[in-house]
Amino acid sequence: MAPQFKNINAVSGEVFKTVALDDYKGKYLVMIFYPFDFTYVCPTELIAYSEAVNKFEELNAKILGISTDSHHTHLAWIKTPRTEGGLGKLEYPLLGDFSKDISRNYGVLVEDPNDIMFGAALRGIFIIDASGKVRSV
Secondary structure, three states, rough: OOOOOEEEEEEOOOHHHHHHEHHHOEEEEEEOOOOOOOOOHHHHHHHHHHOOOOHHHHOEEEEEEEEEEOOOOOOOOHHHOOOOOOOOOOOOEEEEEEOHHHHHHHHOOOOOOOOOOOOOOOOEEEEEEOOOEEEOO
């Protein structure tokens, strides 16, 4: 079963809200972990998922982006135009895993203090089915 998470601030558009794994019961969930906001590779992947959100919804699936940045950093990245290195409008929320608990529980957190990526989530995609079971990593 997928590790639970709740009471995490998220950004969807310009709205902070609390999100839990249970909010996605009855739907598939594609969780996209990435290292940091305002990096050069992450936006292309996240924007591609946003542009394909309707295809995922046709398959009864939702998308959720997660990094160890705060929800405030996510909001700044979404508000920054794509021409200036930002994401612009996304069609799915980004979760701020500032406590690093979600990334740790899903096994993508870099915890070696000697690693240059210490404290970041590695890239990872988890597909969770409608009953909360991890189907693909």
